[in-house]
Amino acid sequence: MDTVILSRIQFASTTIFHYFFVPVSIGLALLIAIMETMYVRKGNEEYKRMAQFWGKLFLINFAVGVVTGILQEFQFGMNWSDYSRFVGDVFGAPLAIEALLAFFLESTFIGVWIFGWDKVSKRVHLVSIWLVALGTMLSAFWILAANSFMQHPVGFEINNGRAEMNDIFALITNGQLLVEFPHTVLAAYATGAFLVTGISAYKLLKKQDIPFFRKSFEIAAIVGIISSFGVAVAGHAQAQYLVETQPMKMAASEALWGESGDPAPWTVFANIDTENQINTGEVQIPYLLSFLSYSKFSGDVKGMLELQKEYELAYGPGDYIPPVKTTFWSFRIMVAAGSLMIALGVYAIYLMWRKKMDRPNTWFMRFMFWGLLLPPIANTSGWIMTEIGRQPWTVFGLMTTEDSVSPNITSGQVLFSVISFTAIYAILGAVLIGLFVKVIKKGPYAMDNEHGESHDPYNKED
Amino acid sequence: MSLNELWFLLIAVLFVGFFFLEGFDFGVGMETQILAKNDTERRVLINSIGPFWDANEVWLITGAGAMFAAFPHWYATLFSGFYIPFVFALLALIARGVAFEFRGKRDSKAWQKTWDVCIFFGSFLPPFLLAVVFASFIKGLPIDGDMQMYAGFFDIVNVYTVVAGITVVLLCLVHGLMFTTLRTVGDLQVRARKLAQKLLIPLAVLLVAFVIMTYTMTDIFDKRGVLLWIVVVLGVVAYLLSGYFMTKKKDGYAFGMTGAVMALSVASIFIGLFPRVMISSLDQAFNLTITNAASGHYSLKVMTIVALTLLPFVLGYQIWSYFVFHKRIHEKEHLEY
Numbered sequence: 001m002d003t004v005i006l007s008r009i010q011f012a013s014t015t016i017f018h019y020f021f022v023p024v025s026i027g028l029a030l031l032i033a034i035m036e037t038m039y040v041r042k043g044n045e046e047y048k049r050m051a052q053f054w055g056k057l058f059l060i061n062f063a064v065g066v067v068t069g070i071l072q073e074f075q076f077g078m079n080w081s082d083y084s085r086f087v088g089d090v091f092g093a094p095l096a097i098e099a100l101l102a103f104f105l106e107s108t109f110i111g112v113w114i115f116g117w118d119k120v121s122k123r124v125h126l127v128s129i130w131l132v133a134l135g136t137m138l139s140a141f142w143i144l145a146a147n148s149f150m151q152h153p154v155g156f157e158i159n160n161g162r163a164e165m166n167d168i169f170a171l172i173t174n175g176q177l178l179v180e181f182p183h184t185v186l187a188a189y190a191t192g193a194f195l196v197t198g199i200s201a202y203k204l205l206k207k208q209d210i211p212f213f214r215k216s217f218e219i220a221a222i223v224g225i226i227s228s229f230g231v232a233v234a235g236h237a238q239a240q241y242l243v244e245t246q247p248m249k250m251a252a253s254e255a256l257w258g259e260s261g262d263p264a265p266w267t268v269f270a271n272i273d274t275e276n277q278i279n280t281g282e283v284q285i286p287y288l289l290s291f292l293s294y295s296k297f298s299g300d301v302k303g304m305l306e307l308q309k310e311y312e313l314a315y316g317p318g319d320y321i322p323p324v325k326t327t328f329w330s331f332r333i334m335v336a337a338g339s340l341m342i343a344l345g346v347y348a349i350y351l352m353w354r355k356k357m358d359r360p361n362t363w364f365m366r367f368m369f370w371g372l373l374l375p376p377i378a379n380t381s382g383w384i385m386t387e388i389g390r391q392p393w394t395v396f397g398l399m400t401t402e403d404s405v406s407p408n409i410t411s412g413q414v415l416f417s418v419i420s421f422t423a424i425y426a427i428l429g430a431v432l433i434g435l436f437v438k439v440i441k442k443g444p445y446a447m448d449n450e451h452g453e454s455h456d457p458y459n460k461e462d
Numbered sequence: 463m464s465l466n467e468l469w470f471l472l473i474a475v476l477f478v479g480f481f482f483l484e485g486f487d488f489g490v491g492m493e494t495q496i497l498a499k500n501d502t503e504r505r506v507l508i509n510s511i512g513p514f515w516d517a518n519e520v521w522l523i524t525g526a527g528a529m530f531a532a533f534p535h536w537y538a539t540l541f542s543g544f545y546i547p548f549v550f551a552l553l554a555l556i557a558r559g560v561a562f563e564f565r566g567k568r569d570s571k572a573w574q575k576t577w578d579v580c581i582f583f584g585s586f587l588p589p590f591l592l593a594v595v596f597a598s599f600i601k602g603l604p605i606d607g608d609m610q611m612y613a614g615f616f617d618i619v620n621v622y623t624v625v626a627g628i629t630v631v632l633l634c635l636v637h638g639l640m641f642t643t644l645r646t647v648g649d650l651q652v653r654a655r656k657l658a659q660k661l662l663i664p665l666a667v668l669l670v671a672f673v674i675m676t677y678t679m680t681d682i683f684d685k686r687g688v689l690l691w692i693v694v695v696l697g698v699v700a701y702l703l704s705g706y707f708m709t710k711k712k713d714g715y716a717f718g719m720t721g722a723v724m725a726l727s728v729a730s731i732f733i734g735l736f737p738r739v740m741i742s743s744l745d746q747a748f749n750l751t752i753t754n755a756a757s758g759h760y761s762l763k764v765m766t767i768v769a770l771t772l773l774p775f776v777l778g779y780q781i782w783s784y785f786v787f788h789k790r791i792h793e794k795e796h797l798e799y
Contacts, residue, residue, distance in 0.1 A: 063563035066516065067556040073526060077541025078548055084541075085609070088534020089757040096527035097768055103520045104776045108783050111513035119786055162534075164758035406542035408610045417549045424556055431560075435567050 004405045006414040007079040013418070015387070016380055017425045018072050021065035023379055026140060026185065027192015028058040029133040031220060033126075040126045050216055051129070053444035054196060059114065060435050064428050066107075071421065079414065083394055083404035090156050090165040091146050098142035106135035140185050141177075148176035150395050151386070152245045163398065179241045183234035186227040187382070190341060191375035193224030197348065198372025199440055201365040209443050217368075218352055225345035231338060236292065243293045243301065246396060248311065248320060249389035251304045252327040254289060255279055262300040264289035268332075272325050277305065315397065322391040330381040330388070337378035344371050465762040466752040469532035470739070472769060474732035476528060477596075480521035481589075481630070481728045482637075482721045487511040487518055489638015491558065491585025492631075494578060497639070497657060503650055504578065506791050508562060510645035513787045515562065517780060519555070531765055535609050535755035536739045543603065543611030544595050547618060551591045558584020589634045590627040594618065597626030600680045600734050602743035609750060611740075622675050629668040633724050636661050640708075640717035647790050658716075659708050666701065669727075681741075682734025689733055697726040 032051050039047035073095060076084050084091075109128040116125055149155075155170030156163045165171065200217035203209060242250045254260075255270045257277050266288030271281040287297045304321050311320040344367060351357050351364075390396060394404045463471075490511045498504040529537040541548060557580035565577035598618055605611045639658035643651050673694060677683050683690055704719030735741070739755050742748035756762065 059563060060567070063560045067559035070519075070523060070555055071552050073523060073530075074541055074548060074552060077526075077530065077537045078545055079542075081538035081542035081610075084530065084538040085534050088530055088537060089761045092527065092529075092531030092534055092537070092757070093761055093765055096524065096531040096765060099520060099524040099527040100769060100772045100776065103523055104517060104780070107516040107520045108779055111516060112783055112786060115509075115513040116786060119789075159758065165761045165764065166758075168764045406538075406545075407608075408542050408612050409545050413545045413549075416546070420549060420553060424553060428556075428560060431564060435564065438568065 003079075003409055003411050003414050004402055006411055006418055007405050007409075008401065010079055010414060010418050010421070011075065012384075012387075013422055013425065014068065014071055014075055015383065017429070018065065018068040019379060019383060020376055020429075021061050021068065022136075022140075023188035023191035023375065024061045024195060025058065025065045026133075026136040026188035027190065027195070027223075028054060028061065029129065029136050029192075030189055031192050031196055031223060032058055033129045033133045034219060034223070035216075036126050036129050040122050046212065046215070049444050050212065053212075053439075054216070055113075056439050057195075057199075057436060059110075060432060060439070062110065064432055068425075068428075078417075079406055079409065080394070080404045081406035081408070083399065085162065086399055086404075087149070087163045087395060090149055090153075090163050090171065093165060093168070094142040094146040094149075094171070098139050098146075102135045102139035102142065106132050106139065109135070137185060140188065141181055144181050144184060145172055145174065145177050148174045148180055150393075151180070151390060152176035153395055153398055158398075163395070175241055176245065179234060179238040183231060183238050186230040186234060187375065187379055189227035190224055190231055191379060193220040193227060194341065194344075194375050195372050196220035197224055198369050201368035201371075202440070203443070205362065205365050205369070209445065212444050214357055217348075218357065221345065221348040221352065224341070225349050228338065228341045228345050232342065235338070236295075239292050240295065246390065247302050248304065248307045249322065249327065249385075250293070251302060251307055252322045252324050252389055253331040253385060254301070255324055255328040256301060256303045257305050258303040259306070260289060260301040260303065262290070263287045263298045264293070264301045266292060270328065272328060274324050318392070318400075320392060322389050327385055327389040330385040333381040334378045334385060337374045337381070341371065341374050341378070344368060344374075465759065465766055466532075466756050467737070468766060469528070469756070469762060470732070470736060470752045473525060473528050473532065474729065476521055476525035477732070478725045478728045480518070480525055481634075482725050483518040483521055484515070485589065485634045485721070485724050486638045486641040486717075487515040488585045488589045488631075489634040489636065490641060491581050491638075492635050493638055493642060493654070494585075495582040496635070497642070497650070497654060501574070505566070506646055506650060507642065508565075508581070510642065510791050512562070513783060516559075517783070519559070528765075528769075532757055532762060533739055533750075533752070533755040534757060535750055539605060539609050539611050539740055539750060539755075540595075543605070543613055544618065547591045547595060551588045554584045554587035554591075556584075558588075585634075586631060590631050593627040593630035594623040596728070596731050597623040599740060600676070600682050600731055602680075602741040604744055605740060605742040605748050605750065606744060607748050609748070609755075617743075622679055625668065625672055625675060629665070629672050630724075630727070632661060632665050632668060633720070633727065636665060636704075637717070637720040637724055640704075640713060640720050643713040644717055645790055647792060655708060655711070655713065658720075659705070662701075662705050662708075669697070669701070669723075676730075676734075680734065682730075686733050686736070690730055693726050693730045693733065697723055697730075700726065 032055055035047050035054065036051040038044070039051060076091075109131040112120060112128040113125065113132060116128065120128070149171060152174060153163070154174050155165060155167035157166050158164075171177075197217050197220045200213040200220065203213040204217065239250070254267055255272050256267075257279065263286065265284040265286045267279075268283040268285060269281075270279040270283075273280050289301055290297055290299045293299060293301050304324070308320055312318065347364060348368065392400045392402070394401050490507050494504045494507050498507055526537070526541075529540070561577040561580040561584060565574050565581070568574075595618075598613075601620075601622055603611050603613055604617055636658050639654045639661075642654040643658075646654070700719045700722040704716050704723065707713070707716035707719060737752045738749045739752060740750040742750075757765075
């Protein structure tokens with residue numbers, strides 16, 4: 001296999017694996033900050049215990065997120081050095097700002113939060129977790145500013161064969177960023193929320209520490225439903241932006257070869273024949289694609305074949321159609337998972353509102369437990385659609401993936417790194433799940449007593 | 463000072479800061495196998511760097527990010543050229559980072575031993591590999607006219623770079639030992655100081671060897687003679703003072719001096735490089751410099767404003783966090799978190 005394919009596998013595996021943990025960190029940081037705020041305001045120790053219990057999961061998860069993030073930063077230079085040379089001027093800046101503004105904040109105050117329970121005042125401790133939550137969000141903003149540039153390059157000019165920044169404000173008010181950031185961050189909040197409701201549902205089913213987990217469930221369900229709805233709204237805005245700026249990605253995500261017709265129907269399922277560039281069977285909902293694209297029930301959408309001709313005129317000969325099946329199905333998986341999240345969230349809120357949470361139906365709680373898998377599924381397929389759908393470009397309209405790869409690395413080297421990193425990911429994933437299960441099984445009240453050899457809960461000095 | 467010079471300086475400062483700060487927590491990580499006699503001592507050592515190591519590592523991430531933004535060609539040539547060393551460094555950093563979080567999460571000896579091994583290698587390999595990379599910077603690397611580096615094994619691994627690697631690892635260990643004397647009490651503290659003193663002689667031999675080899679094998683003393691000799695003299699003074707303070711049990715000062723030796727060593731590489739950022743062993747004309755490897759003026763200007771605005775805050779709260787955790791760690795304390 002050549003270095004381009006291997007480097008793409010490298011990038012995909014690193015990014016997907018890294019992005020299992022990032023949204024959990026962003027989401028849990030917010031929930032823990034909310035719980036600790038309630039503790040500081042109400043003085044109820046139960047809330048403190050909540051912050052600490054969910055904090056344990058947060059820290060295990062955060063550790064994996066951080067270490068895989070270093071690789072994420074280094075691989076641009078390692079595997080994609082020609083890309084780094086071409087866009088470093090524009091793309092490097094948000095990354096450096098992310099480190100300066102967000103990573104230092106997170107890493108310093110997470111230290112204060114972990115080790116500072118009895119070293120700083122309640123308020124300073126609370127501020128620390130909020131600063132961590134803020135840091136995770138700022139980090140998301142700047143990395144998405146960099147990603148948005150790849151999707152929709154703005155604020156630059158080409159000088160000496162390189163993209164050079166000429167307007168930082170264009171970069172941070174990039175239309176792509178303005179739709180991508182809320183979509184991604186709200187999805188991250190939903191991820192944290194559904195993790196907490198899922199685990200709480202499991203414990204409630206087991207009838208363990210019921211008051212603790214019911215309260216956790218309720219706080220998370222509220223965050224979960226607000227953010228899930230928000231994700232859908234932001235996603236709609238993002239789809240409309242996509243029609244304008246990356247019509248090929250939109251057409252591929254609809255498996256739309258020819259003209260859609262006006263009004264355009266939305267294809268639920270399609271049997272895609274990429275070889276003959278045709279669909280051999282479709283299930284469609286009338287009007288819906290027009291609505292998705294333009295927020296009205298009319299208007300046609302361009303198909304891939306016509307766009308291919310346009311792109312050839314604009315960028316020269318070549319194949320500008322991304323992998324259609326991957327783009328089409330990842331989009332549908334994302335939407336389906338998101339819709340299920342909203343349905344589960346609405347029903348949970350209904351139960352809370354009718355005060356039926358003390359005896360919720362077992363089936364529903366089982367759904368809520370498995371529901372913790374929905375956000376990672378949606379997040380992953382969303383990123384696959386975004387990144388695969390942009391192919392053959394790394395920077396849309398400016399640089400192809402093939403031209404981005406490091407010319408001086410060998411396929412043997414990349415193969416070695418793919419294998420070793422995949423192995424370490426597998427180990428980390430397994431260990432993380434194992435530790436999660438362990439912490440959850442022990443429950444919130446066992447925490448003080450583990451490794452109790454040096455810890456006496458009645459000793460004030462501890 | 464031009465913006466290119468300023469950014470070269472900032473990157474140098476970030477890497478000096480990284481080696482000074484993470485240097486001691488790398489050292490403490492190594493101590494968990496060298497100095498600690500039992501699990502409690504190991505736990506004390508790990509907790510002594512617990513609140514800091516993550517933020518210390520961000521200095522490296524920021525340094526790399528700054529390189530990417532200010533000198534994209536430097537970043538691209540360096541990271542693709544040293545592909546395999548970086549794979550190993552990353553694997554080590556990954557294992558080490560999670561090990562701190564994971565090791566205490568299960569009551570099993572085998573479990574803890576596994577992560578302890580990760581902490582040891584994760585604390586030993588990255589400074590070694592990074593020192594190898596930095597030393598080969600000034601020795602020169604096969605970089606062609608397209609700024610691509612095609613290095614063979616012996617371009618990267620040779621007597622000079624390996625001596626640099628071992629020197630920096632040992633320096634990290636001594637620096638870490640002095641940090642331990644500041645954060646612990648009793649027997650552990652005494653042993654840390656003793657071991658640091660014992661290591662001073664071999665470290666001196668290595669440092670002198672490194673300076674001599676640098677003088678004979680690289681051109682940096684020709685290029686920056688006076689400045690480098692000042693650094694060497696300051697280094698010798700700091701080194702002697704660190705030994706003096708150790709015998710007087712003035713641990714804070716001794717820690718400052720071992721840190722100074724580290725800082726001066728790393729700084730000397732950057733001083734020798736300037737205004738080049740990577741030296742081509744094929745042709746002087748192929749050198750990467752702060753001019754031909756840099757971003758455009760606008761980008762540097764934006765980055766300068768951002769960095770100068772943020773740095774005071776970053777330094778402020780980092781110093782504050784050291785103040786929060788200034789108390790020594792006792793064995794009787796609750797060591798889990």
